[in-house]
Amino acid sequence: MNRDAKTQSALIALARTRRMQRALAHAYLHRGAPMPTLRSSLGYMTTTACVVAADRDVTAPHAEPVGSRGHRMTVLGVARSEGVAYVVEDLGDVESPIVYRLWLHGPREGHLVPLHAWYEHASSAREIRARISAIAPTLEPAMLSTTEAWMLSTRIVQRRALRMGNCAELPIRKFALQLLVEPVSGHGPSGKTTVTAFLRPQAHLADVWSLSNGAAIARVTYTGIPSGLGLEKDTVVLLTSGADDAYRDTQV
Secondary structure, eight states: OOHHHHHHHHHHHHHHHHHHHHHHHHHHHTTTSOOOOGGGSHHHHHSSBOBOTTSOBTTSTTOOOGGGSBOEEEEEEEETTTTEEEEEEEOOSSSOOEEEEEEOSSTTTTOEEEOGGGGTTOOOHHHHHHHHHHHGGGSBOOEEEOGGGEEEEEEEEEEEEEOOTTOOSOOEEEEEEEEEEEETTSOSOBEEEEEEEESSOOEEEEEEEEOTTSOEEEEEEEEEETTTTOEEEEEEEEEBOSSOOGGGGSOO
């Protein structure tokens, strides 16, 4: 009798049994998960419009370069009495800028909420800019920090597609993109958010502002305007360390 052949057959049978056990356990743990679709397969890449390396969308060959225009955000300052940071999104010279409150603590911590009251009576761009100039001196300035001390990690949470109007072109790619900003040293404030990106799931860390309470605000730029031009858009992420927040001593 060939003892070595019998031992080899037994080992193969054991390996098959353990693979089956692991497969059954994995299926049981994910029994409530939806079935995978073409959005997460090769079909998603072949049925949506691709983007060339020259920063132009192939669905719009005469489009402007990505970096030519876009929406830019900046931190105007911090209102300690309100426990918020004021953030301004500039949409260009003609459009009215959008003013947000970024909540620094409480149940809405990290949420970016636009100031709807400033726009209820269809205020012009000049009026909004005048209000911004008037409120800026009353705010505590946020100091720019070095971006080399921070790192940005991205993760695609969901893949979808968006068809622009009634055109016969392929739909463009749409991503739910998770952004995680954390210190390079591993110690310090961090934060994350999820944005909707188009064309390409790419983002980069543009600026970081340090706050007096030990927290920070990061500005991340990604492709987030599906106008056929692939323009850039900003978002801000509140970075906290979980320590006692000085802003918690104030009432909103």
